[in-house]
Amino acid sequence: xxxxxxxxxxxxxxxxxxxxxxxGGWGIDALVGEQTRDHEDLDVMHRQxxxxxxxxxxxxxxxxxxxxxxxxxxVVTAPDGRQIDLHPLVFADDGSAVQxxxxxxxxxAYPAPCFVTGTVQDMPVPCLSAEQQVYFHQGYEPRxxxxxxxxxxxxxxxxxxxx
Numbered sequence: 001x002x003x004x005x006x007x008x009x010x011x012x013x014x015x016x017x018x019x020x021x022x023x024g025g026w027g028i029d030a031l032v033g034e035q036t037r038d039h040e041d042l043d044v045m046h047r048q049x050x051x052x053x054x055x056x057x058x059x060x061x062x063x064x065x066x067x068x069x070x071x072x073x074x075v076v077t078a079p080d081g082r083q084i085d086l087h088p089l090v091f092a093d094d095g096s097a098v099q100x101x102x103x104x105x106x107x108x109a110y111p112a113p114c115f116v117t118g119t120v121q122d123m124p125v126p127c128l129s130a131e132q133q134v135y136f137h138q139g140y141e142p143r144x145x146x147x148x149x150x151x152x153x154x155x156x157x158x159x160x161x162x163x
Contacts, residue, residue: 001026001039001082003121009042009061009084010125016057021045021115021126023133024085028149030118030127032156037148041075041083045099045110045128048088058084071100108136130159138162 006026013020022030024043029035046054048071055065058076063084067075070088077083089097095112114132117124128136130153137146142163150161 001042003035005082006042006120006125007123009044010120012057012061013044013046013054016053018050018054018057019047019126020054021128022118023087023128023136025145025149026120027118027127028130028133028152030120030125031116031130031133032152033119035120036152037145041085043085043087045087045089045097048090051088054086072102130157134159134161 006022010020010022021027022043023045024041025037025039026042029037029039055076061078063076063078063082065074066077066083067073073085073087075083075085087099089099089110091097095115097110099108099110101107110128110132114129116127116129118127119125133153134150137150142150147163150163153159154161
């Protein structure tokens with residue numbers, strides 16, 4: 001998934017009036033303001049109540065669903081192999097959100113301040129905060145790309161990370 005791909009997908013959502021935020025590796029690169037590594041996919045958080053519109057936009061762009069772990073997440077893939085990992089969020093009136101988790105008693109929490117803006121190719125993009133990124137990068141054995149991503153948050157923001 002290239003920077004141009006990211007901007008193109010975000011433009012599709014914007015035109016359709018679908019609210020999204022990028023996370024994962026692209027979300028971290030958006031926070032630091034530069035692409036620091038290659039990315040296999042694009043992680044996108046979206047409003048669960050807008051999911052039908054989101055899926056319709058992606059379908060019209062040639063993406064097909066290739067993994068369904070709803071309500072936690074699902075993946076769509078384009079014919080050329082580009083993948084988008086989608087995470088449905090349910091928002092509260094205060095701007096915070098929750099995402100279902102594999103353990104229904106412990107959903108993933110998204111405090112209202114975690115929804116921020118970063119940049120991809122100098123274009124403003126909605127993304128998750130450094131603190132939220134750290135929250136999602138704990139409790140598992142990190143891969144090399146996870147180590148790289150957390151190092152970027154430490155380098156740019158001085159953020160404390162688990163690894």
